[in-house]
Amino acid sequence: MSTVLKVSARPPVFRGEGLFYDGKHAEARPIDLSINEKRGVLLGEGLDWPLDKIRLVPDVAGKDLVILRHRDDPAARLILTDEALLTRLPEKDRSAPVARRGRLAAWALGAIASVALILFVLVPLMADQLAEHLPPEGEKALGEVTLKQIREALDDSGLQPIAFCTGPQGERALRRIEDRLTEQMDPPVELTVHVLDHDMVNAFALPGGHVVFFRGLIDEAETPEEIAAVMAHEIGHVISRDPTRHALRSAGSIGVLGLIFGDFAGGAIVLFVTEQLIEAQYSQGAEAEADVFAHDLMQRADLSPAALAVMFERFRTLAGGDAEGFIGHFLSHPRLGDRIAAAREAVPEGFQPRPLLDPGEWRALQGICEGEQAF
Amino acid sequence: MDTSPGALAQAEIAAQEQRVERLSTLFTGRRWPLFTLVLGTGVLSVLTLGLYRFWQKTRVRRWYWSAIRPGGHPLEYVGDPYEKLLGFLIAVVILAFYIGVVNLLLMFASFSLFQGNVAAYALSFIGVVPIWFYARYRARRYVLARTRWMGLRFGLAPGAWGFALRALWHWILTLITLGLLWPRMTFKLEKYRTDRTWFGDHRMEQGGTWTMLFWTIKWHLAALGVALVCLPILGAGLMPLAVFGFCLSGLLLVFGAVYYRVETRKRLTGEKRLGAIRLTLKVNSLRVFWILLSGYTLSLLVAAIPTGFLLVLFFRLQSAETLTEIGMDEMSQVLAGADRWALVGMTVMSYFAIFLLWSALTQAWVTLPIARLYARGLTVEGAEALPAIRQRPRDEHIEAEGFAEALDVGASL
Numbered sequence: 001m002s003t004v005l006k007v008s009a010r011p012p013v014f015r016g017e018g019l020f021y022d023g024k025h026a027e028a029r030p031i032d033l034s035i036n037e038k039r040g041v042l043l044g045e046g047l048d049w050p051l052d053k054i055r056l057v058p059d060v061a062g063k064d065l066v067i068l069r070h071r072d073d074p075a076a077r078l079i080l081t082d083e084a085l086l087t088r089l090p091e092k093d094r095s096a097p098v099a100r101r102g103r104l105a106a107w108a109l110g111a112i113a114s115v116a117l118i119l120f121v122l123v124p125l126m127a128d129q130l131a132e133h134l135p136p137e138g139e140k141a142l143g144e145v146t147l148k149q150i151r152e153a154l155d156d157s158g159l160q161p162i163a164f165c166t167g168p169q170g171e172r173a174l175r176r177i178e179d180r181l182t183e184q185m186d187p188p189v190e191l192t193v194h195v196l197d198h199d200m201v202n203a204f205a206l207p208g209g210h211v212v213f214f215r216g217l218i219d220e221a222e223t224p225e226e227i228a229a230v231m232a233h234e235i236g237h238v239i240s241r242d243p244t245r246h247a248l249r250s251a252g253s254i255g256v257l258g259l260i261f262g263d264f265a266g267g268a269i270v271l272f273v274t275e276q277l278i279e280a281q282y283s284q285g286a287e288a289e290a291d292v293f294a295h296d297l298m299q300r301a302d303l304s305p306a307a308l309a310v311m312f313e314r315f316r317t318l319a320g321g322d323a324e325g326f327i328g329h330f331l332s333h334p335r336l337g338d339r340i341a342a343a344r345e346a347v348p349e350g351f352q353p354r355p356l357l358d359p360g361e362w363r364a365l366q367g368i369c370e371g372e373q374a375f
Numbered sequence: 376m377d378t379s380p381g382a383l384a385q386a387e388i389a390a391q392e393q394r395v396e397r398l399s400t401l402f403t404g405r406r407w408p409l410f411t412l413v414l415g416t417g418v419l420s421v422l423t424l425g426l427y428r429f430w431q432k433t434r435v436r437r438w439y440w441s442a443i444r445p446g447g448h449p450l451e452y453v454g455d456p457y458e459k460l461l462g463f464l465i466a467v468v469i470l471a472f473y474i475g476v477v478n479l480l481l482m483f484a485s486f487s488l489f490q491g492n493v494a495a496y497a498l499s500f501i502g503v504v505p506i507w508f509y510a511r512y513r514a515r516r517y518v519l520a521r522t523r524w525m526g527l528r529f530g531l532a533p534g535a536w537g538f539a540l541r542a543l544w545h546w547i548l549t550l551i552t553l554g555l556l557w558p559r560m561t562f563k564l565e566k567y568r569t570d571r572t573w574f575g576d577h578r579m580e581q582g583g584t585w586t587m588l589f590w591t592i593k594w595h596l597a598a599l600g601v602a603l604v605c606l607p608i609l610g611a612g613l614m615p616l617a618v619f620g621f622c623l624s625g626l627l628l629v630f631g632a633v634y635y636r637v638e639t640r641k642r643l644t645g646e647k648r649l650g651a652i653r654l655t656l657k658v659n660s661l662r663v664f665w666i667l668l669s670g671y672t673l674s675l676l677v678a679a680i681p682t683g684f685l686l687v688l689f690f691r692l693q694s695a696e697t698l699t700e701i702g703m704d705e706m707s708q709v710l711a712g713a714d715r716w717a718l719v720g721m722t723v724m725s726y727f728a729i730f731l732l733w734s735a736l737t738q739a740w741v742t743l744p745i746a747r748l749y750a751r752g753l754t755v756e757g758a759e760a761l762p763a764i765r766q767r768p769r770d771e772h773i774e775a776e777g778f779a780e781a782l783d784v785g786a787s788l
Contacts, residue, residue, distance in 0.1 A: 101457065
């Protein structure tokens with residue numbers, strides 16, 4: 001340590017010259033500089049800067065100039081043409097204080113809270129209210145637009161949206177299931193049931209009475225009753241207008257999320273995850289209600305509500321075997337176990353189901369995608 | 376010319392003593408340091424999910440500003456990334472309200488009344504247009520308020536809504552007259568901004584009239600003329616000649632756009648006054664055109680390397696899946712042996728690499744040479760009046776350029 005003390009005790013005498021902008025006039029004044037070692041300050045005509053308060057202005061293009069500032073003086077600048085002084089400035093690389101950082105932080109917190117409020121409270125609340133007042137034609141149109149977007153989004157080839165399966169015998173079988181269920185109720189909107197040619201094991205409802213099955217679900221199902229159970233569940237969503245609420249919500253919130261994360265590459269991932277979370281949050285309450293509706297409707301149509309449990313178990317097996325990203329995670333959620341149990345409990349004692357489709361009709365339904373298709 | 380730092384400073388001091396009247400502008404930045412700065416800060420931006428981009432913008436601007444040296448005195452950019460982040464957040468709150476709530480209402484009304492979303496999108500877009508102009512003015516105000524020269528602040532007086540209204544009005548006039556009044560719009564809007572621009576305690580003024588810009592649309596007119604001549608040629612069935620003509624017309628149109636931008640800037644700058652101080656700008660449109668053409672071509676060529684790499688990886692991923700689908704599991708296992716996740720990781724990385732490389736390359740090959748050309752073409756006359764200029768107070772401007780950032784207005788740099 002003694003060598004260090006020796007060096008610092010006798011620093012070389014500093015003499016230099018530079019240009020000084022006093023921060024008051026548009027004038028550059030040549031200035032002779034020296035260091036007062038006893039006080040530890042840089043001296044010049046009209047300049048008295050403590051060495052530890054001098055900061056180097058960063059990111060200067062070209063290595064020919066050294067630009068210095070006083071930590072507490074926002075405007076005055078000293079420009080040197082050599083770097084000899086730099087070794088004498090212990091704090092040169094620390095940043096100069098920024099005006100009103102506290103206020104900045106308060107604003108930032110307020111901003112984040114407001115966005116969260118808009119995204120998670122205001123938009124959902126408004127969407128729920130507006131969904132009640134959307135006229136049927138508007139709802140139908142909203143559903144059609146959303147269906148088109150989904151078909152385009154799921155297409156891998158980038159050429160055309162994925163096709164509807166329209167095998168005539170399969171459609172007839174599908175119609176029979178639909179009729180069997182709707183005979184027992186008074187649907188507020190006309191139902192439209194589609195099958196999309198995609199191997200995803202899933203089904204969903206859209207605004208305006210659209211119920212959509214993916215081919216994958218029909219392939220995986222082993223009895224027509226399982227299809228009926230899923231259909232009853234989706235009709236439950238249609239009745240409670242969940243899809244309308246959801247479509248309006250995402251119309252409002254997707255734009256906001258895109259804005260926050262920008263179109264810069266990294267944002268897309270965050271955007272996707274957040275959107276999924278919102279969707280999952282929305283789902284949990286609504287799913288339970290749709291399940292209860294389905295149990296009741298199945299029973300009235302002389303079909304066993306346990307078919308829903310069978311379908312859910314199939315989902316779970318599939319998810320366990322080859323968990324497909326988010327869907328896999330969602331389906332393996334413990335809550336699914338509760339839903340399976342609830343469906344089994346909904347079967348009354350001594351319940352006698354009435355057959356739904358004959359084997360020929362069931363084969364036709366399973367082959368609905370093999371014949372005709374429409375876009 | 377001796378450009379060693381010592382000699383430059385000597386010349387500077389001597390020039391200052393003599394009170395020369397003309398100050399020419401030096402530009403000291405080189406491509407490589409800028410390229411590494413943009414690339415490095417870009418990587419940090421990706422790693423922080425875009426948060427660092429406010430720091431990136433600040434640092435890149437600091438670099439450019441310090442490279443531009445009228446009379447040898449570097450400009451300085453003192454913008455603060457925290458300010459930018461905050462401004463962005465404020466803008467996000469307001470726009471979140473707009474996009475979330477107003478758009479939701481528009482969407483509802485559009486589906487209720489017209490059974491479609493076209494009306495909602497159209498209205499929503501029209502609603503954003505004035506905000507866009509507003510953002511442009513606010514962004515310029517922020518940048519000027521954070522720009523220093525010789526230790527003195529620049530400034531732009533408040534007036535963003537006035538600017539937005541005028542911009543809308545002039546756009547309507549321009550559209551009605553099929554673009555003939557575009558030069559008038561350029562002049563009027565620049566005058567609005569220049570007349571509110573301050574350096575220290577001196578206010579700038581935009582002299583001249585809009586008619587001095589009128590003939591800067593001559594190349595557009597030439598392009599239109601060539602296209603019109605080609606119509607009867609096409610009608611006469613001379614396909615190759617007509618196609619050649621249309622290509623020529625397109626090229627003229629692109630050059631016309633560059634010429635218009637350069638020439639209007641030159642003429643407008645030549646008529647700006649700061650008290651007794653005048654500015655002149657000498658820039659050759661053809662050189663700007665050449666820089667754009669060669670710079671983008673070079674950038675495309677270099678950025679094609681990671682793009683090609685990405686395509687190869689992408690096809691490997693695709694083919695692995697296809698092989699599985701058609702039942703050739705053995706083949707796909709050979710490919711998957713290289714670890715699918717490593718492949719996915721490399722695909723994502725090369726995807727980002729394209730973005731980052733492209734922005735760094737275009738900065739080095741397009742933005743820098745053009746900034747250098749403009750800077751070196753600028754002279755300040757009547758510099759003896761400079762010492763009479765005094766400092767102006769700090770413009771707090773809490774919202775920074777948040778709207779411009781959020782709406783991607785693309786203000787300078």
